[in-house]
Every structure is written in structure tokens, then in C-alpha cells.
Amino acid sequence: MTQVIPADPGQPDSAEHLVPQAGQVWFPDSAAKTAQALLDFNREELPLFILANWRGFSGGQRGLFEGILQAGSMIVENLRTYEQPAFVYIPKAGELRGGAWVVVDSKINPEHIEMYAERSAKGNVLEAQGLIEIKFKPDEVEESMLRLDPQLSRLNARLLKEIRTGTSETETVRIRSAMTARMKQLMPIYTQVATRFAELHDTTSRMVAKGVISKVVDWEESRAFFYRRLRRRVAEDSLAKQVREAAGEQMMHTHGSVLECIKIWYMASQGQGDGGQWNDDEAFFAWKDDRNHYDKHLEELKAEQVSRLLSHLAESSDVKALPEGLSLLLGKMNPLKREQVMDGLRQLIG
Template sequence: MMGELRGGAWVVVDSRINSDHIEMYADRTSKGNVLEPEGMIEIKFRTRELLECMGRLDQQLINLKAKLQVAKSNEPLAMVESLQQQIRAREKQLLPVYTQIATKFAELHDTSLRMAAKQVIREVVDWSRSRSYFYRRLHRRIAESSLVKTLIDAGGDHLSHRSATDLIKEWFLDSDIARGKADAWVDDEAFYTWKNDSNNYEKKLQELRVQKVLLQLTNIGNSSSALQALPQGLATLLSKVDPSSRKQLVDEICKVLN
């Protein structure tokens, strides 16, 4: 609560560094940005910009500048200088106020709600519910990560973490458990129910394994030396298979070849 994340510390934990594994959250009272508001306004709201803003908004300055324009063509030099001094005095009087306003404006961009709106953080989590929230979230991410590893093992290294996650989401949303629910993907309990029953995705995993083996065989077929070594490789493979299941494997291979 009331925490702030700034500068190099922000860069180190930025979710964009490793979006597959890093998620950022903030309490409702916390703030964060690379620069503090005072540093931000030195870049975005310099004195020149603040003076221009005064000239647009302060009625007294607007009137003085209007009189100055008239005086430059009709009044003596002393009147022009007097008006210029009044303008500078008014700007000097207003500058601290406008600096405070600019700082407050910059602070509004550092709030947790603004960070969530800009998708810098995933969600605003109130401190009072943070323990239960992160327990469920961590449980969900561990379950999801475990299934991602299973998919990558089944599909091969060419399947990235992101593409594996997208496949899981697609399979889950297409299931009976999630169908018809607008927010099903963020429903942790529904995801656990689906994930804990391997029948929901085992057939699709088998399809990935088939595609991986097919890709490997295709690569072998593109190499004459690999083709020459294929019979010996298959013989070695069969010798390592349990005798009770060896005949079944040979029958399956023959069935496919026929």
C-alpha cells in the first residue's frame, strides 16, 4: 500500500521484458512510472509551456496582452514597458500555482487505475484481498505452465510458449465447460475443472505428437543418408520396446504403411 515503483527498478520488472511469465499488479493506493511527477513536468511542462498556458487561461493576462497590442501602435514607450512589467509580474505570481497544477496532472498518470487503463499492469488488486487473489492466480499459472510444457513436449521445440498458451486457450474455450461464458478464460475454477480431466485434451495432444513425428520423418525423407540409416534406427527402436507391446507397435506401423 502507498508503494511507488520508479526508474531502473521499473525497467527491471517490466512485464514487457518477459511477458510469458511476468505479470504486474498494483494496489489501489500505489503509484508507478519511470520518472517522478516533478521530473516529468521538467520535460512535458517547461516554463515556456506553462507561460503559454497562462496566456490562454488567465483572464487578467489575456486583458493585459490585449492592451499591450494596442499600446504598441498608439501609446508611448513608457506605457508599453509598464504593461510588459505587469505581464511579467502576473506570470511570476501564477508560475508556482501552474507548476503545482502541472505536477498534480502528472501524478494522475501515475495512479494504479491509470496504469491499468494503459495496460502497464494487469489489474488493480486491493490490499485486503491480495492474499487470496494471488494464491488463486499463482495456482492457475502453475497449472497453466504445466500444461504448456506438456504441449511443447508433444508438439516439439518449434512450438513456442505463446503459441502453446494460445492453443490451450482455444481448446478450453471450445470445451463444454467454457462454451457460452463470456469470461470463461479468467474463471480459474472452470479452468481447473477442465485441466484436471485429461480426456478434455488428450486427443489433441496425440494429434500434436503425430504432427511432430511426421515432421521428423519428413526431415529424414529429405536426407538420403538419413534414409539409409532409417531401417537400423527402427530396428534399434523396436529392440528397446517391451516385448509385450512390440507386436502391437509393428502391426500399427504395417497398418499405416498399407
């Protein structure tokens, strides 16, 4: 990839510059575009799909000067405040590493972001070569050689014996030279084994075991899977919006609490059963399409919200607050509904 920086028309001596850019890397300009896209999608209430295949952010003095840290932090902030269904998918043969993983992790917004990976995808903060340089240093590799290689074990035993007896300095030097040569011969093999062991921690099965992704989704099934998953999330969010409007923001202040309320209603209407019924998408769609299943619950939430409002007015030190509040409320109703409310109040008053 190449970034084209055009010449400045105001400076006759300026010229066009071509700046090469590596693939799978966020640069200041591309990271800023990503952050702006997330902001625009959220404002337009659009679902979000991210095919994550990045190895990190560009480093260096130039990247810092051009605002790579600010752009990365804006990606995190815009994902944190994203209120629509969001899916992060590491595609076939893709990888997600370094700071790129950090800014799209589902823990940033667990109520709205779900993370998946294809079976052949890889993901970790550090690459395997970098990981073994930290977790399996050369001294530790040499200790493993002495423990596992029979030839080195014999040479080491002879060396220790020579050091204790001190009979021949020449023999001690010769044994040390033989051990050094043997370690140099074995080092590529042990490094290769260590690298492969570190790569095993990058697999999707390990990601699922650690809980950093929700599920492994094969590339061939991804289109159908995400269609069903998006349809389910849109249906849940549509009903959650109704529940939040009926109950008020104070009672249902998080998206998770609203979904838990919906789940309780759904499981109660389905009778006794395990939690697997909640994951049956077709059954949920049929339940949601029939408003008789939850209209009663919505009316109860609305009644509780009005009750809290009237109780607040009644507890006010201003004795005129309640009558004035009722007057404003009745004034906003249509005549038919106002008459029904008046009849209900007359019955209560007696």
C-alpha cells in the first residue's frame, strides 16, 4: 500500500510524495477513518461488522506526531459508546494482534459487541517469536537442553566432576567447548519447538477456552450464522427499546438489565425448561411477533413508572405540585383517553 501526499499548490518548490505503508497495520490516517466511521454508524443506528485482520498500529516518531495514539483512543471510545449490535470476526487465515486486539476487544462494550473467529484464524497480543523471547529466554533454553539432552547431561556431569577434583584445566576447557558446540547445534531445534508451542496459544480453540471469543464460526457457515445472529439482536433491541420506554431509564439503566427482564418473560411464557430455549431463535421470533405474550408486562411497567412519578409529586413539599402535575398530564391526553382516566379516578376517590 502507498499513501499519496499531493504537492502544496501554495509552495512552488513542493512535490508529490509517495509513502509506503505495510498491510494489516493501522496508520494515523486509516485509524482516524475507522474511528469516524464508527461514530457515523452509531449516529445512523446501523449494525456494525468488523472483519478484523490487523497486526497492530504503526509505531515510530512520525506516527506519534501524526496522532496515532489519539486515533486509537477514539476507536476505543466510539466502540465503548456504540449502542447498536456489533460483531467482530477474525476471518479465514486472518490474525489479530497487538494494539489492534486491544481496541476491538469485546470487553470494551460487552453488552453490544460479540467476538468470533474462523477456525484457521490466529489471535494474541504478542506473536509467537516475540512471546518466546520474553517467556523462554536463552538461559532457560540452555537449562532445558541440560535437562533433556543425554549428551549434554553427560558432558555436564563430567564438567562438574572435573571442577570438584580440579585435576586438569585443559580437560575442563575441552568439555566446556564441547557443551557450547552442542548447545549451538540444538538451539535452532529448541527455538522451533518453543515457537510452535507458543503458536498453539494463538488458535481459536484456545481463544474459546479463555473466553476472549464467543464461538468458532467456519468461513463457509459465516454468512448464514451472522444473518441469524443479527436478526436475533435486532429483534431483541427492538423489544428492549419498548421495555426501556415503558419502565423509564431509572429502572432499566443498562442494556443487560433490559435483556434479563425480557429473558424472564420469555422463559415464563415457555413453561419449565432449561436455558437452551432462550437460544432458539425461531421460537423467540414467534414469541415476539405475538404481543399478547408481553403486552401485559409492558402495561405493568408503565403503571409502575406513573406510580413512581405520582409518588414523587405527592412527597413534594409543594401541595400544588400533584394537582398541577395531574392537570398537565390530563391536558396532553386525547378526550376519549382523558375521560377514561377521569372515570378511573372517580372510582378510586369513591
